[in-house]
Amino acid sequence: MNPNFLEFERPIAELEAKIEELRYVGDDNDLNISEEIQRLRAKSVSLTEQIFGNLSAWQIAQLARHPQRPYTLDYLEEIFTEFEELHGDRSFADDPAIVGGMARLEGRPVMVIGHQKGRDTREKVRRNFGMPRPEGYRKALRLMQMAERFRMPVLTFIDTPGAYPGVGAEERGQSEAIARNLEQMARLRTPIVCTVVGEGGSGGALAIGVGDRVMMLGYSTYSVISPEGCASILWKSADRAQDAAEAMGITARRLKELGLIDAVVAEPLGGAHRDPAAMAASLKAHILEQLGELDGDDVETLLANRYQRLMAVGNFKE
């Protein structure tokens, strides 16, 4: 099977393989089989629609982690111009698991910050699989505060399995770095629009995820702990990750229903990786729309609304 297909996409993969075969036959054969190919293509589309119309939370988690999924730098390329990457936290290091810098969005200067995973093995290791260390969060905070000074909106792209659980990260205050970002983002005097584009892994995601608007791509996930982690603690077995994914309600659709996010950005048929350009165009339109809404507010209103949104989260009785 083509490795770009996930296990639950097997029927689609098989059909696509058949189409490839026929095309090959068609090339060096007089038989006109283009009609047959067209019929199979239509079938492939409807099969994809059928499978993707009814995905489980766990299947969506697989899509959110798809190796071909567009990452922050891919969106930077498609959505923005003049991206000027800025590095380092000014005190310890530059963390390649978070990228950030200035860019233009339809001509307007903005600050873009996002988690970055790697595509090939070397790059994956260099980017630490998108798991930031404290210096990554501190770089992000530095850039956000700079955006505040120069009146640029902040746009964040969230895609991480979580903050890195390592000895050095703990020594340098992983908890403090995350906590500081939460506190500062809540009162940063410039608009913030956050989008979960892949995995929204726990505190490591939230640390660049406090804003005036929070959006999620259709097949992204956002959760307090990974389904595997939750399963191994509550079910005492990582094999129950499917159940944990379902129970926690980690999908964009569910979280929108619960009122925890503002918008779901639909993905192209088969997922963002099938058509990254279309995905980026749609995401860009959504970001512009959200920013447009926020532009009408003066800073005090913006901050008051942001604070109220945070305070409103929670279920209890009294």
Add this chain to the structure above:
Amino acid sequence: MSWFEKLMPSRIRTDAEERSRNRSVPEGLWTKCGACNAVLYRPEVERSQEVCPKCDHHMRIPARSRLENLLDRGSAQEIGGQIKPVDVLRFRDSKKYKDRLSQAQKATGEDDALISMRGRLRGMPVVACAFEFEFMGGSMGSVVGERFVRAADLALEERMPFICFSASGGARMQEALFSLLQMAKTSAALGRLREAGVPYVSVMTDPTMGGVSASLSMLGDINVAEPGALIGFAGPRVIEQTVRETLPEGFQRAEFLLEHGVIDVIIDRREMRDRLSRILAMLCGEPSPEIKRLEQVDTA
């Protein structure tokens, strides 16, 4: 056990005696230190606020005892006690969340894992809250977040110093993303105190991990820890599995954090009340509580 042995203070007794006596210890009167295994006389341990008189090991204590130890006798008034948990997600793992809640409520006598109070600390009006670790590992869900924010709001409104004793495994998984977002909610509330110059002292006790550590616990104007407390973001086992090496001695303990510049100071529980009152008086520009005490003695 003879009457003479009963009278003997715990620090005189030897290990050999203790080992032979372990199984015949009568319930309630004697207790064992989890760190040095010394058998301790219960009333003596209570007098020292559950700190082992032999090895200074700080045992975990209930939230209410914490606040009683801190606040002036008779001054405490609970706030936010009427806020109670609900299971909106109908979460069910190997057990229903609802059942876990009622079990924890029965075991601890509390409705959820955070207790908040207003009261006086050596005369100074303060707001203080404490995590109940026995309630689902002191995990933070909606009720913990809301009670914390109400306490912080009161502190801001009346410009009273705010103190929090944390003891928590992190965010409560059974409330899923609602729990994660309590990190942002509590941190935002603390941002307002910071802006207004109302002091917030965070006291991290054993253990303070995960989402609680990575939000309200690390945001103190002063970050205090109790000796030996385990404090960190990721649990030691998770880290060991990730880096595949054994962790350094004392890793993630209060002393380790102090050495790495993450916390301001380690304070022994038995001195906590006096030291916190002195620190807060300085932050508030108030006269020293020590002088006030001397004056009271003079006038008496």
